[in-house]
Amino acid sequence: xxxxxxxxxxxxxxxxxxxxxxxxxxxxxxxxxxxxxxxxxxxxxxxxxxxxxxxxxxxxxxxxxxxxxxxxxxxxxxxxxxxxxxxxxxxxxxxxxxxxxxxxxxxxxxxxxxxxx
Amino acid sequence: xxxxxxxxxxxxxxxxxxxxxxxxxxxxxxxxxxxxxxxxxxxxxxxxxxxxxxxxxxxxxxxxxxxxxxxxxxxxxxxxxxxxxxxxxxxxxxxxxxxxxxxxxxxxxxx
Numbered sequence: 314x315x316x317x318x319x320x321x322x323x324x325x326x327x328x329x330x331x332x333x334x335x336x337x338x339x340x341x342x343x344x345x346x347x348x349x350x351x352x353x354x355x356x357x358x359x360x361x362x363x364x365x366x367x368x369x370x371x372x373x374x375x376x377x378x379x380x381x382x383x384x385x386x387x388x389x390x391x392x393x394x395x396x397x398x399x400x401x402x403x404x405x406x407x408x409x410x411x412x413x414x415x416x417x418x419x420x421x422x423x424x425x426x427x428x429x430x
Numbered sequence: 431x432x433x434x435x436x437x438x439x440x441x442x443x444x445x446x447x448x449x450x451x452x453x454x455x456x457x458x459x460x461x462x463x464x465x466x467x468x469x470x471x472x473x474x475x476x477x478x479x480x481x482x483x484x485x486x487x488x489x490x491x492x493x494x495x496x497x498x499x500x501x502x503x504x505x506x507x508x509x510x511x512x513x514x515x516x517x518x519x520x521x522x523x524x525x526x527x528x529x530x531x532x533x534x535x536x537x538x539x540x541x
Contacts, residue, residue: 317472355531355532356518358529358530404472404473406472416522418463418478419473419475419529420475421465422472423471423472
């Protein structure tokens, strides 16, 4: 079984450049979550989707961050322009949600390690 | 502030010993989950315990939940070097629409 797939696994870019992170959720899952993990702040939820619709983006730190889910098998998280403080590991997770509860088991991808110089 | 907080922040033991990690949370919950993260990897779900359950087992893992104290513990018995990882608790707290994660306990199991 293929788990959650993320690409790229590593990204090094310069400040001001656009960064696009990609995620393919587990087939059949209807919810997708984007997280950011740093030593200082731990694991932060950025945004999540249900049936391709953004439900809550209150965790997105700034307007420089945007996320889309054009179909059930693909999502992107874009940072434009990137800044050094965006350096972190970004995780995508998917879940099968029923009855409006988003608290069931989540399956995480391997993450994208982003370094902005 | 974090809804769930793990204790201790770090734990170092020898192979064969038991490891106990604790999680405290602030508001009522429907369920509590434990996840493991190996270095450089994504989180992996270990076990889910619902608010009406007091104890749950899965292999060498034992999870307890005390809703009156708003706390949970994860016990790993007969630990192995491969158990070296960070362990996170996640809760679905009232007022939050999805899971919130603690900052984790780093477990080091030495051969």
